[in-house]
Structures are given as C-alpha cells and as structure tokens.
Amino acid sequence: MTHYLLRRLLAMPxxxxxxxxMAFLLGNFVKGDPLASLLTDRQMDNPMVVAAVKARxxxxxxxxxxxxxxxxxxxxxxxGVSFRTKRPVLRDLLDRLPATxxxxxxxxxxGSLVGTALGVAAAHWRNRLADHGARLVALIGSSVPVFWxxxxxxxxxxxxxxxxxxxxxxxxxxxxxxxxxxxxTIDALIAGDWVIFQNAxxxxxxxxxxxxxxxxxxxxxxxxxxMLDVMQEDYIITAKAKGAGTLRVLLRHALRNAxxxxxxxxGFSFAYLITGxxxxxxxFSWPGVGSYAVDAxxxxxxxxxxxxxxxxxxxxxxxxxxxxxxxVFANPRIRLE
Amino acid sequence: MKPGIRTSxxxxxxxxxxxxxxxxxxxxxxPSGALAQSDTxxxxxxxxxxxxxPSRSWCDTCQxxxxxxxxxxxxxxxxxxSIVPRLATDWSVSADGLTYTFxxxxxxxxxxxxxxxxxxxxxxxxxxxxxxxxxxxxxxGIDAADTPNAQTVVVTLSAPDPEFLGKASAPYGAIMNSxxxxxxxxxxGADADSTDQGEAWLLENSAGSGAYVLDSYRPDDELxxxxxxxxxxxxxxxxTIVMREAQDAVSQMQMxxxxxxxxxMQVDPDTARSTTAEGVTTELVPSYNFIYxxxxxxxxxxxxxxxxKIREAIGLAIDYEGILEFTTGGAADxxxxxxxxxxxxxxxxxxxxxxxxxxxxLLAEAGSPNGFSMVAAYPETNIYGVDLSTMMQKxxxxxxxxxxxxxxxxxxxxxxxxxxxxxxxxxxxxYFAPDFYGSGQYVGYFGMVPGVPWYNRAxxxxxDGLANAKMQELMEAVRTVAPADAPGLYNQMALEMIxxxxxxxxxxxxxxxxxxxGITGVRNAVCCNLPLEELSKN
Numbered sequence: 001m002t003h004y005l006l007r008r009l010l011a012m013p014x015x016x017x018x019x020x021x022m023a024f025l026l027g028n029f030v031k032g033d034p035l036a037s038l039l040t041d042r043q044m045d046n047p048m049v050v051a052a053v054k055a056r057x058x059x060x061x062x063x064x065x066x067x068x069x070x071x072x073x074x075x076x077x078x079x080g081v082s083f084r085t086k087r088p089v090l091r092d093l094l095d096r097l098p099a100t101x102x103x104x105x106x107x108x109x110x111g112s113l114v115g116t117a118l119g120v121a122a123a124h125w126r127n128r129l130a131d132h133g134a135r136l137v138a139l140i141g142s143s144v145p146v147f148w149x150x151x152x153x154x155x156x157x158x159x160x161x162x163x164x165x166x167x168x169x170x171x172x173x174x175x176x177x178x179x180x181x182x183x184x185t186i187d188a189l190i191a192g193d194w195v196i197f198q199n200a201x202x203x204x205x206x207x208x209x210x211x212x213x214x215x216x217x218x219x220x221x222x223x224x225x226x227m228l229d230v231m232q233e234d235y236i237i238t239a240k241a242k243g244a245g246t247l248r249v250l251l252r253h254a255l256r257n258a259x260x261x262x263x264x265x266x267g268f269s270f271a272y273l274i275t276g277x278x279x280x281x282x283x284f285s286w287p288g289v290g291s292y293a294v295d296a297x298x299x300x301x302x303x304x305x306x307x308x309x310x311x312x313x314x315x316x317x318x319x320x321x322x323x324x325x326x327x328v329f330a331n332p333r334i335r336l337e
Numbered sequence: 338m339k340p341g342i343r344t345s346x347x348x349x350x351x352x353x354x355x356x357x358x359x360x361x362x363x364x365x366x367x368p369s370g371a372l373a374q375s376d377t378x379x380x381x382x383x384x385x386x387x388x389x390x391p392s393r394s395w396c397d398t399c400q401x402x403x404x405x406x407x408x409x410x411x412x413x414x415x416x417x418x419s420i421v422p423r424l425a426t427d428w429s430v431s432a433d434g435l436t437y438t439f440x441x442x443x444x445x446x447x448x449x450x451x452x453x454x455x456x457x458x459x460x461x462x463x464x465x466x467x468x469x470x471x472x473x474x475x476x477x478g479i480d481a482a483d484t485p486n487a488q489t490v491v492v493t494l495s496a497p498d499p500e501f502l503g504k505a506s507a508p509y510g511a512i513m514n515s516x517x518x519x520x521x522x523x524x525x526g527a528d529a530d531s532t533d534q535g536e537a538w539l540l541e542n543s544a545g546s547g548a549y550v551l552d553s554y555r556p557d558d559e560l561x562x563x564x565x566x567x568x569x570x571x572x573x574x575x576x577t578i579v580m581r582e583a584q585d586a587v588s589q590m591q592m593x594x595x596x597x598x599x600x601x602m603q604v605d606p607d608t609a610r611s612t613t614a615e616g617v618t619t620e621l622v623p624s625y626n627f628i629y630x631x632x633x634x635x636x637x638x639x640x641x642x643x644x645x646k647i648r649e650a651i652g653l654a655i656d657y658e659g660i661l662e663f664t665t666g667g668a669a670d671x672x673x674x675x676x677x678x679x680x681x682x683x684x685x686x687x688x689x690x691x692x693x694x695x696x697x698x699l700l701a702e703a704g705s706p707n708g709f710s711m712v713a714a715y716p717e718t719n720i721y722g723v724d725l726s727t728m729m730q731k732x733x734x735x736x737x738x739x740x741x742x743x744x745x746x747x748x749x750x751x752x753x754x755x756x757x758x759x760x761x762x763x764x765x766x767x768y769f770a771p772d773f774y775g776s777g778q779y780v781g782y783f784g785m786v787p788g789v790p791w792y793n794r795a796x797x798x799x800x801d802g803l804a805n806a807k808m809q810e811l812m813e814a815v816r817t818v819a820p821a822d823a824p825g826l827y828n829q830m831a832l833e834m835i836x837x838x839x840x841x842x843x844x845x846x847x848x849x850x851x852x853x854x855g856i857t858g859v860r861n862a863v864c865c866n867l868p869l870e871e872l873s874k875n
Contacts, residue, residue: 032751033758037387040395040471042772042782044758045790052469052530085556086388086536095555151587159594159614166597167588172379172559172579285583287558295557300751 001328008321016313017071023309024070027302028063035059037083037299057083070306079310080303084295089307092292097311098182099169100288103211103280104273106204111212112219112266116259119223120250123231134220142217150210150283157206165202167285174199207284211277215269222265226258233257260327267323274315377577378856378872381589381598384582387471389554390539391511392464392523395471397770397866398580400508404865405562405578407511407545410439410458410490411502413774413864417679420502420774424453424512424546425490434497434817439490447514448543448550448565455484460515462492464525468533472509475772497816499823503775508865514544548573548870557582562869574873586722593617593851599874600859601851602867605722606668609849616854621668621847622861625677626721626770629842630713630732634803635796636761640709643763643800648838650699651764653692654739655732660843663731664723672845674831675769675783681776682827686835689842696739708740713764714756717747720768721846728843729766761796766843774863776827777815783840784808784830795839808833 035044038057043049054060058069073080079089115138122134157164169184170176177187177196184200230236231254239253278290289311296304385396391403404412411428414421425439445453459482466476478498483491494501504510513523521542523535543551548570549562560580564572581598583589586608589601594614609619632651634643641647661669672678673686700706713733715725726747733743743764748756756762772778783791785805787798797803808830815826834840852859858871 031755032749033755034751036751036754041754041767042395042474042790043471044754045793046474049469049473055531084387086390086393086540087556092556151591154588154591158597159591162595166592166595167583168581168597169558172581172597173377175553175561282584283588285558285581285588287555287582291557298749298751 001325005321005325008324012314012317015317016310019309019313020071020074020306021067023306024067024302027300027305028066030300032300034083034300034302037301079307082296082304082307083301084299084304089303092304093289093307093311094182096287096289096292097274099286100274100277100281100290102183102185103204103207103277103286103288104270106208107212107273107277108215108266108270109212110208111215111269114212115216115219116223116255116262118216118220119262120227120255122220122224123227124246124250126228131224134224138217138220140217141213141215146210146214146279147283149213150207150280153206153210154283164206165199167283169200169203169286170196171199171203207280207286210283211273211280215273218265218269219262222262223255223258226261227254230254230258263323263326267319267326268316271312271315271319274312375874376575377579378575378600378869378874379579379581379592379598380600380602380867381581381583381592382602383584383589384557384560384580386554386556386560388536388540389543389551390470390536391509391513391545392461392468392472393470393536394509400865401580401867401869402560402562403508403511404547405549405869406543406547406551407508407513408445408453408547409506409508409510409512411506413503413506413862415860415862417863418774420506423506424458428502434499435494437492437494437501439492441488441490443488444569445546446567446569447517447546448567449514449517450567451514451516452487453512453514453546454487455490456487457515458482458490458512459484460519460525461512462510464513464523464529464533465509467525467527467529469530472507472772475504475507475509498777499815499818499820500773500775500777503773503777506864507773509772511545514546517544549578552577573870575869578869578872590851593853596853599853599856600867600872603722604849604851605719606665606847606849607722609851610666617851618854619849619851622850623670623679624721624846624848624861625679625863626768626846626848627672627675627677627842628720628723628725628728628766628768628844628846629675629840630764630766631762631791631795631840632764632838633757633761633795634839635799636763638712638760639763640711641703641705644703645802645838646699646703647705650696650703650739651736651741652689652838652841653696653699654736654741655689655841655843656691656735657689657843658691659735660728660731664728664844665846668722668849669844669846672842674835675840675842676776676779676827676831676834677771677845680771680774680779680827681824682829682831683776684824685828686831691735693738700739700741705740708742710742710744711763712746713743713766714746714748714753714762715766716750716753718750722849723844723846725766732766757794761794771863776824776830780808780812780815780827780830780834783834784812785834785837785839786812791840803837803839805833805837808837 038053058066082089082092085092118134122131125131158166174196177191177193180187180190185197188197188200236253239249274289276290278294281288281291293308296308384398386398387396388394391407408424410425411420412423424441424445426442428437428439430437447453462476462479462482466473466479478494479492480495481493518535521535521538524533548565548568550565552561552563554560562578564576583592586604590604590608590612592598593601594617632643632648657671661667671688673688676683713729715729718725729745733745736743757765785792785803786809787804811826811830815823818826848861850859855875857873862868
C-alpha cells in the first residue's frame with residue numbers, strides 16, 4: 001500500500017499542472033472582458049486608463065508569457081492577486097476554505113449518518129412504512145432546490161420561531177475568534193469562548209442540514225440497495241442462525257460490507273460540495289469557496305478562477321485517495337497495488 | 338441464552354444519548370437579536386466593494402464606506418443639492434474659473450490625532466488623478482494642487498469646470514493622511530499608476546478623519562467600523578457599524594425580521610410589499626438612479642439602419658407606464674432624459690409617451706412598414722429591484738406590436754462590456770447612478786459628441802449624422818458660463834439627448850428604505866447612499 005500511496009501522491013502535481021493549464025487557457029479564451037472587474041464602466045473608453053490597468057495586472061502581455069509567469073509564481077506558492085477582491089488569491093482561499101470545510105464536514109456528517117441509518121432501516125423494513133418513509137425523505141432532499149428549502153427553513157426556524165439564528169457564520173454582534181484553524185467552532189473552543197462556540201454551532205445547523213439533506217438522499221438509496229444485496233449472503237444467514245441480534249447482524253455483518261460502494265459516493269460528494277455548495281452559501285450568506293468561485297467566474301477574475309480550480313482538483317484527488325484507503329479498512333480483502 | 342433480539346439495554350442507552358443531545362442543543366436556540374448590542378448597528382447589504390483604497394474605489398458600497406471613514410473638502414448637504422463645507426470651511430473661485438482656493442478647518446484631525454493639512458489634500462487629489470483608477474476622471478481636470486501654507490490648498494484646473502465642487506464632494510475625493518499612507522507605499526506622483534503599493538495596506542486599515550475607522554474587513558462577508566476615537570465633530574451615536582453581506586433581498590428582509598440586521602439596503606418593492614413584520618418599517622423614497630435602453634446606429638449586423646426616424650419609432654412604441662407597473666409594481670417614476678429628475682436642467686422636460694400609431698407611421702416613412710428584427714443583448718442582472726430580463730421581455734412585446742422583433746440575449750456583465758465596446762449592440766439595457774451631484778457627468782457620458790463614451794458605443798463614427806453639433810456647442814459653452822446659468826444650458830442639452838433617441842431612459846426606480854423601528858437617520862443621500870454617522874439606535 002505504501003508504494004501505491006507514494007505513486008498517487010507523486011502523480012498529483014502533474015495532474016494539477018494539467019488542470020491549471022486547461023483552466024488558464026479556458027479563462028483566457030472565453031468570451032468576455034476581464035477588465036470588467038478591474039475598470040469602471042465610465043473608464044472603459046479612456047485609452048490611458050485602460051492601458052494603465054492592463055499594465056498593472058499584466059494583461060498587456062501575450063498569453064504564453066502570462067502563463068509562464070503564472071506557473072513560475074505558482075511554483076513558489078503565489079496564486080496571484082484576485083481582480084475582484086484585490087487580495088492574494090491564496091489568502092482569499094485560506095479565509096474561505098475553512099468556512100466551506102466546516103459547513104461541508106457538518107453537512108456530510110449529517111448526510112452520511114442519517115442517510116446510512118435511513119438506508120439500513122429501509123432495507124431492514126423493506127416495502128413497509130419505514131422503507132417508504134425513508135425513501136420519501138431521500139426524494140425530498142434530492143429534488144427540492146436548496147435555494148427554496150433554505151429560505152423556507154430560515155423563515156420558519158429563524159424568523160417565525162426564533163429557534164435558530166439567521167444567515168452568516170456568527171451573529172454580527174460577535175467578533176470572530178482568533179484564527180487558528182479557521183473553523184469558528186474549534187477556534188472558539190481553543191480560545192475558551194463558550195458563547196462564540198454556541199453561536200457558531202447554532203449558525204451551522206440550518207445550512208448543514210439543508211446541504212446534508214441533498215447528499216443524504218443519494219447515500220440512503222445506495223446503502224439500501226447494497227444492504228438488500230448483502231442481506232441475501234450466506235454469512236448473514238449464518239449469523240442469524242447463530243443467534244446474533246438484529247442490530248449486530250445489520251451493523252456488524254451487513255453494513256460493513258454494504259458500505260464499500262457508499263464510500264465512493266461519500267467521497268465524491270465531499271469533494272463536489274467543496275466548490276458546489278454555492279446555493280447554500282448564497283442563501284445563508286456563508287463566505288465559502290463556492291460563492292467565491294461563482295463570483296470569480298462571473299467577473300472573469302482569472303487568478304481566482306484558477307485558484308478555485310486548483311482547490312477543486314485537489315479536493316477530488318484527495319477524496320479519491322482517501323476513499324481508496326477507506327476501502328482497505330472497510331473490506332480487508334481489498335488490496336491497493 | 339435464548340436466541341432473540343436483545344436490544345432493550347441498547348435501546349435505553351440510545352434514548353439516554355438522545356436526551357443528552359437534546360439538552361445540549363437547547364442553548365443553540367439563541368435568536369440573533371438576543372445578542373444585539375444597543376449601540377451596534379448591523380446593515381444587511383450585497384456589498385460590491387472593489388477595494389477600500391479611496392483612490393481606486395468605485396462602487397455603491399464604497400461610497401458609504403468612504404464618507405463614513407474619510408472626509409472630503411466639501412459635501413452635498415442634507416437637501417441632496419447644495420454644496421456645504423466639510424474639511425474646507427470656505428473657498429473662493431478665480432474669475433476665469435481655473436483656480437479654487439480652499440481654507441481648511443484648523444480643528445480637523447485624522448483618526449491618529451494628527452492634523453489635516455493642505456499637503457494631505459494635495460496628495461489625495463493628485464493620487465486620485467494619477468493612479469488612473471476607478472474615479473480618476475473626477476480629478477482629470479486638475480493641473481496642480483499647491484499648498485502655500487498648512488491650511489490652504491490652491492487647486493488649478495486645466496479648463497474651467499463649473500461642477501468641480503460637485504466632483505470634489507464625491508466620496509472618491511476622500512482626503513487621506515498622506516504621511517501614514519505614504520509610509521505604506523502609497524504614491525501620488527505622475528508615475529503613481531506604476532509605482533503605488535498602498536492598496537494592500539488600505540484594504541486592512543484606514544487613514545481618514547471621518548466618524549469611523551476601519552476595524553476589520555473580510556471580503557464577501559463583513560465590514561466592521563468602530564467609532565473614531567479622535568473624531569473632532571460630534572461623535573456618532575452608534576459605536577460600531579457592521580455591514581454584513583447578504584446577496585438577495587429576501588435574505589436581507591429575513592435578517593431584518595429576525596433582528597439579525599437593523600437596516601436592509603436592497604429590499605425590492607415586491608419583497609417589501611409581501612412582508613409584514615412587527616418592528617420593521619419600510620418606505621419608498623425617490624432615487625437618482627435610472628435604467629435605460631440604448632440604441633447603436635453604428636452596430637454591426639443591423640438589418641436596417643437605425644436612422645433618426647427608426648429610433649423615434651422605437652421610442653414611441655414603448656409602453657413606459659406599463660414598464661413601471663410590470664417591473665416594479667408602480668414603485669418607480671418616469672424619467673424624461675438621461676439626466677435624473679431633480680438634477681440641474683431637468684425642470685420642464687417632456688415625459689416620454691407611447692404612440693403606437695405614430696410609431697408605425699414613422700417606420701413606414703423610414704421604409705420599414707413591416708418592421709424588422711434586431712438583437713438586444715444586455716447584462717443579466719437585477720438592479721435597483723428591476724430585473725432587466727423582465728423589462729426587456731416587456732419591451733419585446735411592445736415593439737412586436739409595430740413589427741420590430743427583438744432577439745433577446747442576456748449575457749454576463751463581462752461579455753456585455755466586450756460586446757458593447759467591440760462590435761456594439763443594436764439595442765441594450767443598462768443602468769446609471771450618479772457619481773456626484775451635477776448634470777455634467779450625464780452629458781459627458783451620454784451626449785452624442787465624438788469622444789463621449791456612449792457616442793463610441795453607439796458606433797458614432799460608423800453612423801452618418803449621429804454626431805450632434807449643437808450638443809457639442811452647448812457642452813463647450815457650459816464650461817465658461819456663470820454657475821447660475823448652467824441649468825439653462827443643461828436643459829437644452831437634455832432636450833438634445835431626448836431628440837437623439839440613442840439613450841432612452843425608462844425607469845427611475847424608487848428605493849426601499851427598510852429598517853427596524855428605533856433606528857433613525859436612514860435616508861437616501863446623493864452624497865453617499867447612506868450617511869452612517871447620522872444613524873442611531875434606540
């Protein structure tokens with residue numbers, strides 16, 4: 001397994017270079033004026049101002065030269081300066097990634113746990129009320145658009161009943177904790193600030209549930225399907241015959257084998273949500289990577305577009321790798337070679 | 338041991354764990370308003386900051402920030418019209434209109450306690466000009482800014498400009514502490530556009546003399562201001578202002594209703610109407626923003642030339658009142674010319690009217706009795722509560738009644754910019770908000786005179802007869818006329834722009850002010866959208 005992991009890790013930089021090159025070329029050849037985010041409408045007809053802006057941002061250089069400069073800087077960890085925020089892209093991403101990771105981890109935890117539980121229940125009580133109920137919950141999660149469900153959830157839980165707070169990561173009256181990890185919950189605990197911890201956790205509930213609900217549907221359907229297959233295996237019948245309890249049979253014997261395909265879904269879902277949680281981030285005013293990506297795309301913010309592409313590519317590569325490793329633990333018969 | 342399901346102890350444990358989790362979750366149910374401090378005001382807004390550097394900034398939210406944290410030489414008063422002293426207590430203008438002498442308030446100090454001096458004014462104005470950034474056109478006409486003494490600034494213009502004071506009142510004319518910003522790489526010399534490094538510091542710090550100082554800024558998340566400890570005027574009531582990012586009107590309204598925000602700045606009339614909440618006030622106020630369509634006679638690929646008769650026909654075919662109702666539910670006004678009502682020169686201008694019969698007759702006279710088809714590309718955006726796609730669909734319906742078929746092409750802003758400046762767009766829709774109180778900005782942007790932005794975008798050099806010689810004469814005349822006579826000339830220029838029918842203003846949307854009861858000082862100010870130092874919270 002060590003050789004396998006080393007090979008995968010060594011291949012990553014080359015894969016990323018390919019992704020960066022594609023993103024760079026696409027960004028520079030797509031229709032649209034990148035000066036739109038650098039220059040006001042009033043000034044776009046002023047040749048002196050246009051020339052000054054192009055020179056400042058390197059847009060007066062030919063594309064191959066810009067590519068070479070970008071790759072050279074990238075090798076030194078410099079992802080350039082965002083046209084839109086005017087800050088280093090790396091800094092923007094380091095600010096936003098923890099926000100997204102915090103949200104996605106909570107969403108995936110909710111989606112995975114509840115989705116798995118629903119899948120197991122649906123398989124165990126196949127064609128009975130629990131099965132239909134579980135599938136209905138999954139269907140709703142997969143089909144109801146989050147920009148609608150999110151707003152409804154905010155209206156009900158925050159506005160009408162004041163059970164949960166509104167959009168954002170923290171109440172405006174509170175200052176964010178000193179950054180250690182960028183996760184407000186963890187940083188608040190590190191700082192010993194219980195009020196901020198509670199508030200940050202409360203703000204996580206609604207967006208995590210809305211985001212996780214969409215993932216829950218896919219996971220529960222996958223788990224149900226694989227559990228139904230696994231429950232027909234001889235070792236399951238043997239376990240029951242030996243007097244093993246229902247929970248033991250379901251969780252220790254069946255689920256462990258049924259989870260292998262579900263791990264793939266979980267891995268892909270996690271990677272996808274890193275840059276794909278845009279609607280949730282918009283509804284809940286969550287300053288994450290998804291909304292940064294969309295704003296970058298809309299304004300042809302080339303450095304930010306490539307930066308987000310790198311993040312997305314890394315997320316998929318690492319998620320694939322971790323999923324492969326998880327297979328080994330989930331099923332010892334699997335060998336990574 | 339008997340075989341069977343042995344879950345009773347596990348079930349009890351599971352129940353215990355669930356009860357513990359529920360108990361732990363109880364403290365999470367802390368509504369937003371419970372933590373609100375009495376002197377912190379939270380504003381929910383789709384912040385559109387392009388930067389916090391005054392000399393490079395250009396956005397609506399920037400105007401709010403710059404007038405809260407910095408001061409200008411002069412400011413537009415609460416009547417949204419007159420120029421009143423600010424850092425300059427008084428000023429004089431030479432007879433030839435080229436020299437402005439400002440005397441500074443000796444009491445004015447920056448947030449670090451150092452006095453505001455003439456060198457700071459000179460530095461800030463020249464940096465604005467020489468960075469060639471967003472608002473540099475406001476200072477383009479400045480030849481020099483001299484400082485005969487610490488309290489006097491002499492600004493020399495390259496040509497008379499009766500609206501120079503209006504430009505100086507713009508938020509982008511913010512006066513910075515030159516010593517501090519220069520220490521952090523800011524430059525004001527002629528080569529500042531290639532040597533200045535001050536922006537990075539100004540994204541995290543402020544160096545102004547306004548009521549507030551920058552506490553923290555996280556793009557797309559939050560801007561936090563705290564009261565300036567050395568503010569030399571009456572301290573504002575709110576010790577902290579938090580501008581919290583909220584991209585859509587519904588989210589903003591929900592924040593207002595739940596107490597998570599005190600002011601919501603971009604609620605559209607529909608959302609305001611459909612929301613009833615205790616403790617929230619919504620009111621409609623006039624604005625100076627407007628949305629218009631523009632025709633480009635010089636655009637490539639026109640099926641028929643957009644001659645004056647064709648343009649007039651298009652203008653007459655539009656159902657103006659219907660558009661107001663369709664897009665804003667009536668929460669908007671008509672606008673006569675590309676100068677907003679209330680600005681100098683706009684009194685007595687004729688409002689646009691629909692006349693389908695005359696439109697058809699004009700099309701027939703122009704040789705297109707059966708109409709023609711035309712591309713209409715526009716930014717796909719919702720601005721000032723108006724969805725441009727909805728508006729263009731209404732226009733499409735109106736024009737189809739006279740035989741003009743529009744092919745609608747909503748595009749991103751970046752694509753729109755490329756097309757409007759490239760091959761030009763036969764018909765487009767876009768918006769304009771004032772940069773300062775003055776009509777010159779409109780004639781200098783919309784007038785059909787070579788070199789003016791919309792003349793270029795209309796393909797003026799490729800369209801015979803588009804240049805308006807009378808407009809050019811009027812634009813030159815207004816430079817040297819006495820200020821009291823300027824409105825008369827602007828009125829004539831407005832009439833010329835109406836006659837040109839290249840820019841057809843459609844909607845002057847009202848603004849919704851939405852705020853929690855107990856908040857005072859909320860108003861729409863032409864100086865800066867929302868003057869933060871006037872806000873207070875009971």
